[in-house]
Amino acid sequence: MRNAEFDQEKVLRSAMKAFMHKGFAKTSMQDLTKATGLHPGSIYCAFENKRGLLIAALGQYREDRNTEFGTFFSGDAAVVDKFKAYLDHTVRECISCDSAQACLLTKALNEVAEQDEEIQTLISENLRLWQVGIAEQFELAKANNELKTKKDSGHLARYFVMGIYGLRVFAQTRPEANILKQLADQLYQDVFAA
């Protein structure tokens, strides 16, 4: 027996960045060996192939995003304020225009949709879990009487994530920062309106 020498999380985060920057197809194995510090054989030994590395990186991404989500929605502040902070954080990510701040899930989904059904399903499931987490927070807000709408929490969550998807695409057209803020504000108002 022998254990792998490399730090799996570090390697996967490096691969994530590379995939986010260039996309899956344009990221060569050479790019990946450079980014991860691993030699081709090691990558193939640990992840089977380039596609396997993407799948592993997607898993790491989901875990990281999930942790991040937890930090935003923990604590005993008002849920509506947590949403506000979360949206604000997302807008700031979009504004930074840093490729490392894009959403790997939607980026990869857009690239492989209609090409790799297994990965499409995997990503869709990840996004659905995120959406469910948001629905739970809406439900909580309702229970706290912070949100008086009669709308279904699931529906609200879907609309909210749709808004964020849209915001991220809109950001790629390089609008001014305050335009993005306005859009996020509008989304917030529409979701939390009575």
Added chain:
Amino acid sequence: MRNAEFDQEKVLRSAMKAFMHKGFAKTSMQDLTKATGLHPGSIYCAFENKRGLLIAALGQYREDRNTEFGTFFSGDAAVVDKFKAYLDHTVRECISCDSAQACLLTKALNEVAEQDEEIQTLISENLRLWQVGIAEQFELAKANNELKTKKDSGHLARYFVMGIYGLRVFAQTRPEANILKQLADQLYQDVFAA
């Protein structure tokens, strides 16, 4: 002198389909010669290279979409009803799950952002023109007293296109058809609410 033998529009629409189906990077010249019926040399003679073919295809796409937009917003029906029909059409496109019905502009934007600034600018400008067309229709609706909001038409248009961007991404997660309809309905209500 000698004129090109092929039908430029047909060629560009074939290239469009190929790019929409596989994305720019994964569409090989072999795919393109097969799709267009042109030989490599002809493509290079007419479009300089693969990237030039994408740019030309993007232009054709914009023209086609522009014509389509015109048919939806011509006539003397109420502007709000035209918007309803337009949204409905977009939802039906999303539901069809046909790769040929995706939006080439957003798909390509997502792929080349941070990689090819010139194309990113080109696509962003195309999307902005679409957005301006929508803003004009909102302005018209206001003039007709169909839309009583105090919100700026430009802002409404940005929010509307953001919603459509989001809807298209959401559709890639393969939701049920009525879920997409609900989301589009909500968008319509939020935009046209007093």
Added chain:
DNA sequence: CGCTTATTTGAATGACCGTTCAAGAACTAT
């Protein structure tokens, strides 16, 4: 300490990529 098993190394491999090119074909202009 030695045996087994796994990982690491990095060069090698064959396939396919985008692009070029020289030759032939066809249109225009004279």
Added chain:
DNA sequence: ATAGTTCTTGAACGGTCATTCAAATAAGCG
């Protein structure tokens, strides 16, 4: 009709791609 120009043809090119492999190395386990 014919010269001149441009387009078409499709094979060929160098480069890069994802992947493999055999040798070297190191960890687990008795």
